[in-house]
Amino acid sequence: MEVRVCRLDELPRDAITAREVDSRLLALARRGDQVFAFFNACPHKGGPLCDGKLSIERGEIICPWHFFRFDLGTGRSVTNGAMQARTVPVTIRDGEVFVAL
Numbered sequence: 001m002e003v004r005v006c007r008l009d010e011l012p013r014d015a016i017t018a019r020e021v022d023s024r025l026l027a028l029a030r031r032g033d034q035v036f037a038f039f040n041a042c043p044h045k046g047g048p049l050c051d052g053k054l055s056i057e058r059g060e061i062i063c064p065w066h067f068f069r070f071d072l073g074t075g076r077s078v079t080n081g082a083m084q085a086r087t088v089p090v091t092i093r094d095g096e097v098f099v100a101l
Helices: none
Strands: 002-007 015-021 024-031 034-039 053-055 060-062 069-071 090-093 096-100
Touching (some): 002 015, 015 053, 034 090
Antiparallel strands (some): 015 024, 090 096
């Protein structure tokens, strides 16, 4: 099911934002005009990914608790290859951001 989240211009560029979508808290990472969505819990210890940092250069979201790093495109941990953050597919159409839940 595809759900509208917001307009692209409502998300701060090169930053992470928390949004509740269909009763789920998501961490939305905007890198330029691309948006990546993650379920908000780090797979390591459940840290809130929306409070983490975004590495624009490396294309990673970094958990604020233990600094595990996750690839924006795949969710695979760069720090520990056995871990993967849960990603959510994102589509941008006509300036609107949608996620597939």
